[in-house]
Amino acid sequence: MDLTSLRSHNDRTVLRLVRSGALSRASIAAEAGLTPQAVSKIVARLMAAGLVEETGAVRDGGRGKPRMALQLAPGGACAYGAYVDRDELRVVELDLTGEVVSSTVVPLAPMFTPDDVLAELEPLVPAGEKVLGLGIAIAGPLDFPAGVVSPNGLPGWSAVPLRALAEERLGLPVVVDKDTNAAVLAEAWRRPLEDAALVFVGTGLGAGLLLGGEVHRGVRSGAGEFGHMTIQLDGPLCVCGRRGCVEAVHAAATGAEAARVLAVAVTNLVQLLDVGQIVLSGRKVLESPELYLRAMPDVPVSVTSAGPDLVPVGAGLLVLGELF
Ligand SMILES: [Zn+2]
Structure with a gap:
């Protein structure tokens, strides 16, 4: 279109x-x-x-x-959003109002390649007159302006020009952003949020930052690597190659102890940024929301009301949002 x-x-x-x-x-x-x-x-x-x-x-x-x-007019235009997780691909189609028209989940085999993802996307994301484009969300780090990704936890994915590859393969405009940025964007589309951190605990761990109503990506698109702040010197080895990151310490713990690890990291985040709202999301949190909520520091904390499609919806909104 x-x-x-x-x-x-x-x-x-x-x-x-x-x-x-x-x-x-x-x-x-x-x-x-x-x-x-x-x-x-x-x-x-x-x-x-x-x-x-x-x-x-x-x-x-x-x-x-x-x-x-x-x-x-809901059917006046549509956008697709995709979330490349470490073990599955989620794709949604959004109408012009941002509502989900359809939602698909495809498992991804261990060691999947960029080409495997594009092959799965091809039939799910047909180009068309009313299609505005595709947003792809994936773990960081990445270069947002260039659409080049080197995601933690995906072996073999180093400096992949995902946006260019997807545009060529699918024949659509493509935007690529970090999963956590997409998630906070989706949350802010649903309700008024100005200064908030959306903490995402899924196969990885990170935070999307909304500062002054805008997604904060940082100078090198590196903001929000909340999961890779060191909280335990010489702690367990992390997928990023360093030791004692929030993600690695959290993954080594279970139950209430895991929630306590996240709470310590959230407390550090609030000390640093003094955001007004913390929103918890991601499949780990959605499995036991009460456990995580109980452990949190004394700031306004909520669990997202969006389900597992939060990230792909936010990816679609990266495209759709350009109209507004
Ligand atoms: Zn790390």
Whole structure:
């Protein structure tokens, strides 16, 4: 889908307002600080592109004639999100509102290669007129602007130009980001979050950082390698090659002790960044949320209400979010 003509700042503002609730053209103009004529033009363009539809008449509080309210046309565009985990591939299709249309899980054999992943993605991610693109989430470290990945815990994956390989194979625009960044993006799409750390405990361990409402990737895309902070000098060997990382110490523990290890690391994170919210996620946490919640320090902590598709949904939102 060619949306290059729809990516102006004002178009995105109008789409964002339409997403926030069924609004009339007049109230969009007031909210956006645009003239009614400008809004009418933009809305006409968005309707022609199939992204916005009229949902019926509303009264904007005034006594004048009822006005047509607008909403996103869910089927107007779609995006795919994929999560390359250490043992499985999850792929979701999102409609324009960010809702999951379909969800697929494919097991990945030990020592799987980038080519194996692309072969699995090919039938699941068909290019099409309404398809905006594919977001791929994977463990760090990676070079976000370049789309090149060297994920911890995936032997043989070193400096893989995953974005370029996927774009060539699938014929779609592709964005590649860290799994934890995708996860925090998905969480922030669902509810208002400004300064938060999303702690992800799955096959690996990391954190997505939302600072001032934006995903914080750091200068070298290396921010959020929370799982590889050293908490035990000369501790157990980690997949990253160092010793005593949070991920390795957590993996060597079980039950309440594992939760306590995570709580110590979260306390360090809060000491460093003073974020307002900690969100716990990932399959380890979802297996025993109470155990982890009980161990946490005295800051607002919650468990994500999204299930195992949190990361692939966030990956899809990397693409879809560009419209808003
Ligand atoms: Zn490590």
